[in-house]
Amino acid sequence: xxxxxxxxxxxxxxxxxxxxxxxxxxxxxxxxxxxxxxxxxxxxxxxxxxxxxxxxxxxxxxxxxxxxxxxxxxxxxxxxxxxxxxxxxxxxxxxxxxxxxxxxxxxxxxxxxxxxxxxxxxxxxxxxxxxxxxxxxxxxxxxxxxxxxxxxxxxxxxxxxxxxxxxxxxxxxxxxxxxxxxxxxxxxxxxxxxxxxxxxxxxxxxxxxxxxxxxxxxxxxxxxxxxxxxxxxxxxxxxxxxxxxxxxxxxxxxxxxxxxxxxxxxxxxxxxxxxxxxxxxxxxxxxxxxxxxxxxxxxxxxxxxxxxxxxxxxxxxxxxxxxxxxxxxxxxxxxxxxxxxxxxxxxxxxxxxxxxxxxxxxxxxxxxxxxxxxxxxxxxxxxxxxxxxxxxxxxxxxxxxxxxxxxxxxxxxxxxxxxxxxxxxxxxxxxxxxxxxxxxxxxxxxxxxxxxxxxxxxxxxxx
Numbered sequence: 001x002x003x004x005x006x007x008x009x010x011x012x013x014x015x016x017x018x019x020x021x022x023x024x025x026x027x028x029x030x031x032x033x034x035x036x037x038x039x040x041x042x043x044x045x046x047x048x049x050x051x052x053x054x055x056x057x058x059x060x061x062x063x064x065x066x067x068x069x070x071x072x073x074x075x076x077x078x079x080x081x082x083x084x085x086x087x088x089x090x091x092x093x094x095x096x097x098x099x100x101x102x103x104x105x106x107x108x109x110x111x112x113x114x115x116x117x118x119x120x121x122x123x124x125x126x127x128x129x130x131x132x133x134x135x136x137x138x139x140x141x142x143x144x145x146x147x148x149x150x151x152x153x154x155x156x157x158x159x160x161x162x163x164x165x166x167x168x169x170x171x172x173x174x175x176x177x178x179x180x181x182x183x184x185x186x187x188x189x190x191x192x193x194x195x196x197x198x199x200x201x202x203x204x205x206x207x208x209x210x211x212x213x214x215x216x217x218x219x220x221x222x223x224x225x226x227x228x229x230x231x232x233x234x235x236x237x238x239x240x241x242x243x244x245x246x247x248x249x250x251x252x253x254x255x256x257x258x259x260x261x262x263x264x265x266x267x268x269x270x271x272x273x274x275x276x277x278x279x280x281x282x283x284x285x286x287x288x289x290x291x292x293x294x295x296x297x298x299x300x301x302x303x304x305x306x307x308x309x310x311x312x313x314x315x316x317x318x319x320x321x322x323x324x325x326x327x328x329x330x331x332x333x334x335x336x337x338x339x340x341x342x343x344x345x346x347x348x349x350x351x352x353x354x355x356x357x358x359x360x361x362x363x364x365x366x367x368x369x370x371x372x373x374x375x376x377x378x379x380x381x382x383x384x385x386x387x388x389x390x391x392x393x394x395x396x397x398x399x400x401x402x403x404x405x406x407x408x409x410x411x412x413x414x415x416x417x418x419x420x421x422x423x424x425x426x427x428x429x430x431x432x433x434x435x436x437x438x439x440x441x442x443x444x445x446x447x448x449x450x451x452x453x454x455x456x457x458x459x460x461x462x463x
Contacts (some may be wrong), residue, residue, distance in 0.1 A: 009171040019164050027163050029216045031175045033114060033155035035209035036121050037148055038179020041302045042326060043202050044087050046187030048078075049305035049318055052196035057134050058083050065309075071302040076401035078306050082134070084394045087302055089138055091390035093145025094152065095383050100392040101153035102379040106269075109222045109230065110161070113154035118213030121206065123149025129204025140203075145386075147210065152382045156366035157374060161223035162243060165433045167341055175332040177358065180301060180324035187305070188319045224253075225371060228260040252433070259371040259435045269376035278373055280447040284426070285365045285377045289385035292361035296411030298389060299396045301325070308337065310400070333359055344430035357418075361385070364426070367434055 047053045054062040061080045105113040124143030131137040186205055190198030194411055224243070227236035236256070240249045266272045273282055292298070300307065304325050308318035336359055345364055348356045362381075369377035399407050427444040429437065441447045 004267060006049060007246055019167060020243060022245075023162060023164065023243040026220060026243070027159050030114070030155060030158050030162070030220055032209065032216060033117065033151045034212050035179040035182075036117065036151050036206075036213060038176035038207055039183045039209050040090065040144060040148070040179075041087075041298070042180040042183025042322070043187065043206065044090075045302045046183065046305050046319060046322060047199040047202050048083060048190075048303070049309055049315065050187075050191055050199050051315070051397030053199040057086070057137060073401065074310055074312070075404045078303075078310065079397045079401040081394075081398075084397050086137065086141060088390045088394035090141045090148065091386040093142040093179070094149035095295050095386035095390065096152050097146040097149025098379050098382040099385065101150040101382075102269075102375045105157065105226075106229065106375045107155050109226045110154045110158040111217050111220050111222050113150050114158065114215060114220070115217035117147045117150035117154065118210050118215075118217055120144075120146075120150065121210035122214060125206035125210055128206070144206070149382065149386065150361070151213065152376075152385070156362050157378050158223055160363075160366045160434055163226040164244070166431055170336075172305075176362075177326070177330040177439035181323070183331045184304075184319070184323040184326040188316075188323055191315065191319055197354070200257050215315065224256060228256055229371065250395060255433070255435045262370065263372035263374075266372045269373050273369075273373040273376045273380070277451065278369075280441045280444075280451065281369045281377055282380070284368055285380045286384050287421065288361055288365055288384065289381050290388055291414065291421065292357050292385065293388035294411070294414040295357055295418065296392070296408070296414070297358070299392050301329070302393055303396060304399075307400075329358070336360070341430060344428050346422060346426050346428055349426060364429065368440075370380070370435055370438065371435070373446060 007321070048058075051062065051065075054065065058080060061078060061083055065077050101113050101116070104116065120143050124140045124145075124147060127136055127140030127143060131140060171320055183202075186202050190201045192198070193201065221239055221242075224236040224240040227239060237249065240253055240256070241247055272278065290413050304322040305318040308321045309315070313321060332352065336356065340348060340360070340363070345360055349360055365381035366378055396407075399410075403410065425446060427440045427447065432440055438451075442452045
């Protein structure tokens with residue numbers, strides 16, 4: 001397969017090389033890690049609406065739901081701090097875990113971090129499936145959170161580094177929404193199980209994606225970037241040839257070497273990412289996950305069955321409505337997979353959630369940081385996402401109780417703000433090699449002036 005050409009255009013340089021069966025298979029298998037993050041919110045939202053689950057772990061909510069009166073506020077019947085803790089505690093555990101995952105990913109490689117993610121998630125799913133009291137249930141949720149923290153730290157970066165530039169966006173999206181839809185279908189089926197143990201099946205079946213993740217991490221190759229970062233240039237070049245389908249990878253490999261040299265000069269990524277020259281990446285890695293949560297769609301996905309029951313839907317109808325919502329979400333993500341590398345990230349970011357903020361909230365921060373701050377940037381992205389997922393997830397039912405339908409106007413206001421931010425401050429990263437991303441910032445109307453001014457100041461200092 002011919003390749004090796006080095007073509008530079010407006011946004012940056014692209015390397016000619018084939019889209020091989022090997023790299024597609026590798027990325028698709030690795031992307032199954034997204035099932036972990038997709039399956040859990042879909043499952044937790046469903047089981048919190050099951051009577052057998054509520055009566056065992058949250059009897060107060062169960063009795064309030066069953067003993068309805070004419071004066072009862074329908075928006076408040078699921079308002080319970082303990083119930084929301086069941087959902088939200090996962091994300092605070094993921095936040096803490098992401099810092100440790102950053103160190104593991106940089107020192108031992110992305111695939112080791114993915115292996116830890118799958119193994120810990122597997123243990124958490126087993127505990128949740130056999131739980132007989134709230135303490136074991138919460139411990140299981142915390143283990144799931146650790147798994148999510150490690151997976152979200154490693155999987156997006158692994159895919160961004162492994163995938164060819166022209167299909168990098170498409171290979172980095174999709175599994176999360178598949179996980180949400182599968183979870184909805186599982187809940188709809190297990191709710192009909194007689195004997196009141198359907199919720200155990202729903203929670204325990206999280207072992208399936210976690211087992212897939214664990215096995216995948218054993219057999220998947222590591223990325224050329226990560227191999228280089230750990231001091232194995234010959235092995236890295238051999239892997240680069242394999243994933244590009246050509247022996248002529250000298251230009252791309254030289255760029256990877258240069259990026260690795262810069263990264264190895266950095267003693268502390270956390271100190272480095274706070275330097276003014278990395279301010280654009282730092283801002284994007286903070287604000288994109290922050291705004292993603294403030295659109296409100298994720299918590300609606302968490303509590304979809306509960307919301308539909310609040311509106312008066314029956315048990316079965318509320319679960320089916322969650323399945324329909326998940327199905328629409330997945331179809332919209334398929335649109336994004338087909339369009340992201342053709343029309344670019346900014347265009348999709350300005351549309352509806354499932355083909356924009358949902359998948360792109362993870363894709364963009366994973367591809368904009370140079371190697372010397374990539375682990376730190378992804379840690380910030382995951383941490384901010386998990387922090388505000390925890391906050392919004394924990395206060396959502398209380399806000400619903402007090403604000404009622406006004407809660408959705410609150411989220412709508414943030415949608416307007418985030419749309420303006422994306423329109424003016426997010427550069428175009430379509431078809432730009434990951435190690436050439438700095439050209440994008442220099443070409444941007446706002447960040448370009450900032451980055452160029454800093455470059456001039458650095459140059460004067462050296463003189």
